[in-house]
Amino acid sequence: MVKEKKIPLVDYKLCMACRVCITACPFSCLEADKTDIDSYRKAYPALVRPETCTGCGICAKSCPIDVIIMVS
Template sequence: MPKGRVRFVAELCKACQLCVRFCPKDVLSLDKHIINVLGYHPVKAINPDDCNGCATCALMCPDLVITVERE
């Protein structure tokens, strides 16, 4: 099974949650413990080991916050 690694530029995230909604593996969620400089809870990987590297999250992100690396 393919694996992936998701990286974020948390300071640019506007918490639109498009990446969270479209992730087929439920890897992402908003980090309710952090507020970025824009005043939003940024996205984070809550189940990083489940990432298959499909990059749907990165494609859906309107602010280019997400980078996906495939292993």
């Protein structure tokens, strides 16, 4: 049976744009690329290389405030 691949989903209402998930990703799938979230024009993490994401979940585990979940 093939295990379903999961990818990170960021809760932008709570994310603080701290970039910990971006640094933690072993394959550099995430970048601070999403700038349309708030009036401060902060750059939030976005999955810019989904093809290299293995669904390992390291990004979610590393998030200091637990605002990333892994979804199918």
